[in-house]
Amino acid sequence: MFEAILTICLLAAGTDCRDALLPGYEAATREACDMALAATPPDPLPAGHAPSSPACKPVGAALDFTEVAPGIFVHLGQIAEPDRGNRGDMSNIGFIIGQRSVAVIDTGSARWVGEAIWRAIRAHTNLPVSHVILTHMHPDHVFGASAFAGTGARIVGHATLNRALADRQENYRQSLAALLGPAFLGTASVVPDITVQDSLHIDLGNRVLDLRAWPIGHTGTDLTVLDRETAILFTGDLIFERHLPALDGSLRGWQSVLTELATLPATRIVPGHGGPVLDWPDGVAGMQRYLGVLERDTRAAIDNGQRLGDAVHDIAASEAPHWQLFEAFNPRNATVAYTELEWE
Numbered sequence: 001m002f003e004a005i006l007t008i009c010l011l012a013a014g015t016d017c018r019d020a021l022l023p024g025y026e027a028a029t030r031e032a033c034d035m036a037l038a039a040t041p042p043d044p045l046p047a048g049h050a051p052s053s054p055a056c057k058p059v060g061a062a063l064d065f066t067e068v069a070p071g072i073f074v075h076l077g078q079i080a081e082p083d084r085g086n087r088g089d090m091s092n093i094g095f096i097i098g099q100r101s102v103a104v105i106d107t108g109s110a111r112w113v114g115e116a117i118w119r120a121i122r123a124h125t126n127l128p129v130s131h132v133i134l135t136h137m138h139p140d141h142v143f144g145a146s147a148f149a150g151t152g153a154r155i156v157g158h159a160t161l162n163r164a165l166a167d168r169q170e171n172y173r174q175s176l177a178a179l180l181g182p183a184f185l186g187t188a189s190v191v192p193d194i195t196v197q198d199s200l201h202i203d204l205g206n207r208v209l210d211l212r213a214w215p216i217g218h219t220g221t222d223l224t225v226l227d228r229e230t231a232i233l234f235t236g237d238l239i240f241e242r243h244l245p246a247l248d249g250s251l252r253g254w255q256s257v258l259t260e261l262a263t264l265p266a267t268r269i270v271p272g273h274g275g276p277v278l279d280w281p282d283g284v285a286g287m288q289r290y291l292g293v294l295e296r297d298t299r300a301a302i303d304n305g306q307r308l309g310d311a312v313h314d315i316a317a318s319e320a321p322h323w324q325l326f327e328a329f330n331p332r333n334a335t336v337a338y339t340e341l342e343w344e
């Protein structure tokens with residue numbers, strides 16, 4: 001198989017380059033790929049890059065997915081912070097194949113991840129990708145969506161996602177560009193096409209996905225996806241496993257969302273980090289315990305008149321043995337929890 005590639009480089013330093021996939025020109029032979037490129041030239045990539053001319057090359061590396069139920073594929077992201085080693089592959093990703101089309105759920109930190117998802121899908125089906133569903137605003141879930149621009153896929157998110165991305169994504173882009181280096185090349189801003197106020201049903205052809213938008217919890221943009229046929233629920237970062245949960249919304253809100261989430265008719269879930277498949281509702285236990293300890297310790301610090309600067313070292317310290325990346329995220333969680341509960 002062949003595919004269309006554009007070599008893109010940083011304008012400032014002509015040596016930092018990467019080959020970006022242009023989805024949709026896949027063909028069995030180089031000649032057929034060349035003819036498709038000549039017939040329909042691709043849209044230009046975002047400004048700020050020095051692109052070569054598009055060329056057809058043998059298909060590059062796909063992202064690694066496991067089929068966890070018929071037609072449901074899951075990629076396990078690394079439990080890590082973004083760096084040049086993992087190139088931003090640190091969140092779970094799924095795709096679901098119906099009889100008419102495919103839906104992608106979350107997209108990784110950069111355009112290259114989206115390209116590698118596309119290749120993984122094309123290894124299984126030629127059906128179009130109709131929907132790219134973003135479970136929330138965090139950069140490790142949204143930026144791969146830029147690879148799907150021009151493919152006809154529509155980007156789906158929570159009703160508050162447009163506003164949240166408008167406020168935050170430029171900062172996210174700058175910090176990821178610095179952390180990931182050339183791996184971030186070609187990554188563009190993401191603008192959802194379809195927003196979900198409460199719920200939305202997407203039919204992929206004899207396969208219905210039930211999307212639900214949640215009140216503020218992990219973030220203010222949390223969306224879940226339930227595959228009716230298999231009762232597998234994609235929770236995004238409403239559920240973490242092994243990776244310490246990161247609180248960027250409301251502690252009390254998250255706890256109440258988890259209580260309601262546990263009543264959904266799911267049998268297994270795919271969390272945003274860890275897993276990648278957990279039994280349900282057993283899979284919520286670690287999260288509930290951590291958030292409970294975070295609340296209890298934060299209230300105790302506030303009641304004892306402990307100042308935030310001192311309290312962040314004590315709050316939820318007993319949870320450290322249970323989680324990875326504890327030091328990276330727990331002080332922030334304690335700060336968010338303290339600020340929230342202080343004003344109750």
Ligand SMILES: [Zn+2]
Binds near residue numbers: 272
């Ligand atoms: Zn997140």
